[in-house]
Amino acid sequence: MDRLKKGANRVMFFSDNTLVINEFEEIVKKRNPKNEFIRIDNILNITDHLNDSSYSKPDIIIMDIQLENIIVFNIVNRIKNSIFKYIPLLLIKKESDENTILQFYYSYVNCFIMKPDESGKIFEILKSIDEFWLEVVNLPQIHTN
Numbered sequence: 260m261d262r263l264k265k266g267a268n269r270v271m272f273f274s275d276n277t278l279v280i281n282e283f284e285e286i287v288k289k290r291n292p293k294n295e296f297i298r299i300d301n302i303l304n305i306t307d308h309l310n311d312s313s314y315s316k317p318d319i320i321i322m323d324i325q326l327e328n329i330i331v332f333n334i335v336n337r338i339k340n341s342i343f344k345y346i347p348l349l350l351i352k353k354e355s356d357e358n359t360i361l362q363f364y365y366s367y368v369n370c371f372i373m374k375p376d377e378s379g380k381i382f383e384i385l386k387s388i389d390e391f392w393l394e395v396v397n398l399p400q401i402h403t404n
Contacts, residue, residue, distance in 0.1 A: 264400055266393045267318035267347075271308065273299040274323035283321075283385045290389055302326065302334060309343050316343065318398050321388065323351040323374065323381075328359055332366060339367040345399050349388065351381075 270287055274280045277300070284296045297317055299305050302324065309316065320338065324331055331352070338348060349370040350363055360371050372388075375381060 264318075264398055266396060267398055268293065268393070269295040269297065269315055269318045270393065271297040271299060271305070271317035271320045272323070273302060273305055273321070275300070275302075275325060276323065279323055279381060279385070282382055283389075286382075286385055286389045287393065290393060294393065302330070305334060305338070309338065309341065317346060319347045319349065319392055321349045321351070325353060325374075328354070328362075332362070335363065335366045335368055347392065347396075347398065349392070351384070 268291065272280060272283055274283075280298055280300065284298065287294050287296050295315060297308065299308065302322075305320070305322070320343075322331075322334075324334075331350070335348065335350070338344070338346070344367065347369040348367070349372065350368045351372045351374050352363075353374045353376075354360060355373070363371050372384060375384070
């Protein structure tokens with residue numbers, strides 16, 4: 260059995276902005292209509308979804324999240340201290356404090372992306388994420404279903 264695969268085809272995406280969710284889903288589906296896009300609009304549903312065996316597990320988790328850092332750290336720790344710790348976790352956040360960014364990396368966030376102030380720039384970032392993480396990167400196959 261192969262233990263690696265090229266690119267992600269099950270993407271879990273959380274954002275508190277429906278427009279951003281819709282745009283990223285369109286980007287992902289345009290590249291490959293067979294990609295599975297898991298929309299999360301309530302942050303608490305991320306870990307619920309990961310623990311629900313009736314769903315396919317994601318290849319990548321992307322969080323565009325603007326909640327307080329303590330809440331985000333809690334969610335990151337719940338993901339990274341579970342059997343899903345090998346799923347790449349990308350965090351998009353408006354945060355300029357270097358120590359906080361380093362703490363996210365120490366908590367095993369795989370990629371921290373500074374959310375731009377201009378709303379249009381986020382779509383450029385989402386396209387870059389799609390091109391790199393869904394096409395280029397080799398990811399571990401860890402799915403049980």
